[in-house]
Amino acid sequence: MGKNKREFIMEDLMEPGIMEKQNEEILLEEMEKGGESRLRVHLASKGNLCITNVDRKRTDMQFFKEDRTNSMYKRVDHMIFERLKDGVWRLHLIEMKGSVGTDKWSEIKGKFRASFLLGQAIGAMLEIQLSETVMYTTFEKVRFGFSSTIPSARRGKLGEMKIRMEEEWDRGQFGLNFGQRISFIHRPIQMKRNEEGILEGDLTLTGEREIT
Secondary structure, X not given: OOOOXXXXXXXXXXXXXXXXXEOOEEEEEEOOOOOOEEEEEEEOOOOEXXXXXXXXXXXXXXXXXXXXXXXXXXXXXXXXXXXXXXXXXXXXXXXXXXXXXXHHHHHHHHHHHHHHHHHHHHHHHOOOEEXXXXXXXXXXXXXXXXXXXXXXXXXXXXXXXXXXXHHHHHHOEEEEEOOOEEEEEEEEEEOEEOOOOOEEEEEEEOOOOEEO
């Protein structure tokens, strides 16, 4: 029996290891020194798709501008395409950090924006209908306040409104600039450091809403 179009693209046209099929549990890891993290993701369905270590794989879209202002060549750590009912999928973008402050938050939002476009492109190519995108930041510590080193963070360069990091972080959503401000769900995930010094946490996806 032949492969369907999605399987053929993933197995015959993509480089090995770019996208993996996953079932109800996925272990995501970040091994950068000082921010070593492990996140166990529990899903309600089988047949999910995952790109781990997105930022370390050849996932650049070469036609975007390379300037640092737009951050189009930065991606999140992990990307999950969660298979829901009736042929609909949900995209999850996960960035793993040890600590988050205003400077880092501005950088993370840049990664989210570029990765959202990457996820949309991959979804369209694989004929995956995305119902929504949810974004996550894993962390041990968070510190609010205006950036002392990046003045543009005061202006909210990735959005049109001047919103403090604390407001975005606490209310569970933020906006990104795509010519107009588009809102996204954001879930901060508090991690705990184990005896080996590695940050650990869990994320449960029920197929309906996210529970951390």
